[in-house]
Amino acid sequence: ASEDSTASAIAKYEALAPSLPCFDSNGGATRRKHGGFWYPEHLLAPTLAARDTFAARPTDVILATMPKAGTTWLKALAFAVTRRRLHAPDDPRHPLLGASPHDLVPFLHTVYEEHRAVPAGPRLDAMPAPRVLAVHAPFSALPASVSVPGSKCRVVYLCRDPKDAVVSFWHYLRKINPAGPGSVGPISQVVDQCCDGVWPFGPVWDHMAEYWRASVERPEKVMFLRYEDLKQDGAGTVGRLAAFLGCPFTDEEAARGVPEAVVALCSMDRLRSVHANRDGVHGVGFTVFNNSAFFRKGDIGDWKEHMTPEMARRLDDVVEEELRESGYLL
Numbered sequence: 291a292s293e294d295s296t297a298s299a300i301a302k303y304e305a306l307a308p309s310l311p312c313f314d315s316n317g318g319a320t321r322r323k324h325g326g327f328w329y330p331e332h333l334l335a336p337t338l339a340a341r342d343t344f345a346a347r348p349t350d351v352i353l354a355t356m357p358k359a360g361t362t363w364l365k366a367l368a369f370a371v372t373r374r375r376l377h378a379p380d381d382p383r384h385p386l387l388g389a390s391p392h393d394l395v396p397f398l399h400t401v402y403e404e405h406r407a408v409p410a411g412p413r414l415d416a417m418p419a420p421r422v423l424a425v426h427a428p429f430s431a432l433p434a435s436v437s438v439p440g441s442k443c444r445v446v447y448l449c450r451d452p453k454d455a456v457v458s459f460w461h462y463l464r465k466i467n468p469a470g471p472g473s474v475g476p477i478s479q480v481v482d483q484c485c486d487g488v489w490p491f492g493p494v495w496d497h498m499a500e501y502w503r504a505s506v507e508r509p510e511k512v513m514f515l516r517y518e519d520l521k522q523d524g525a526g527t528v529g530r531l532a533a534f535l536g537c538p539f540t541d542e543e544a545a546r547g548v549p550e551a552v553v554a555l556c557s558m559d560r561l562r563s564v565h566a567n568r569d570g571v572h573g574v575g576f577t578v579f580n581n582s583a584f585f586r587k588g589d590i591g592d593w594k595e596h597m598t599p600e601m602a603r604r605l606d607d608v609v610e611e612e613l614r615e616s617g618y619l620l
């Protein structure tokens with residue numbers, strides 16, 4: 291897309307945003323509803339402008355998640371897997387030990403959000419193949435060049451138990467809110483938002499179901515992963531990811547323990563200790579905050595520490611009920 295068409299698409303959606311249904315979240319960005327999904331207001335125009343103008347290359351890899359599903363981790367893993375011929379995962383000068391996964395694998399919406407300062411087209415053109423980019427957009431709001439049946443580029447979706455994502459999001463809001471943790475309401479409010487479908491880029495069930503359906507229809511181009519699988523079988527899941535991305539681990543690599551080295555490089559402890567992840571900053575738009583907000587516990591079932599059984603049951607029931615129709619198995 292030309293710089294003019296990108297700028298005019300952004301301007302068009304910025305002008306549209308104030309007329310869209312609004313949800314004022316307590317402690318997070320205001321959300322606006324478009325095409326059945328709730329966008330953080332500042333990400334609506336960049337997401338939809340990318341949908342309208344981004345031209346995918348056949349070699350592109352698009353990582354898709356809902357916020358707090360493990361985006362940072364997936365970015366690191368996909369980068370390490372696709373770049374391993376240039377940068378061995380046990381190399382002490384590996385890029386992931388010098389920069390945030392969010393800088394190495396940018397969000398497409400961030401590239402568009404920054405367009406006025408750094409034009410998106412040339413920035414994207416300069417990325418080496420395979421370009422690895424991330425989105426929170428629902429499948430139905432992906433650029434057509436990514437989602438049409440004939441598209442050659444690959445999409446990897448990572449989902450996570452919504453209860454753990456809710457807990458993660460609540461902690462994250464408390465860390466990033468410029469007014470301090472006390473300005474964020476109790477966790478029950480985040481549970482309510484998730485159950486009411488106004489979760490950022492939600493409803494969660496529609497987000498999951500769209501990608502689930504796409505992965506069933508085009509399994510060779512859309513992969514559906516779960517955070518829990520990555521936790522329980524890191525090397526095995528990374529092996530499946532590499533195969534899906536068209537760069538399977540060779541027998542020789544498997545014998546040398548390369549999949550395990552990728553998992554170790556991208557582990558929470560290793561990434562958390564990287565200077566850029568400890569002290570670097572993230573963000574434009576809503577707020578600027580320390581990258582350490584992306585690394586907390588990374589546990590399965592942490593919701594038990596924070597939610598009452600009633601909250602958990604309510605959330606489970608809503609999500610299950612909504613997903614039943616889609617044939618998605620939680």
Ligand code: A3P
Pocket residue numbers: 355356357358359360361362363454457458459461556557558559561584585586587588589592
């Ligand atoms: P918790 O808050 O439950 O610990 P996102 O990257 O989508 O914002 O998701 C953040 C969640 O992923 C946080 O979950 C964070 O701790 C976890 N996470 C970040 N890096 C991780 C890693 N290398 N391994 C496992 N989990 C990770």
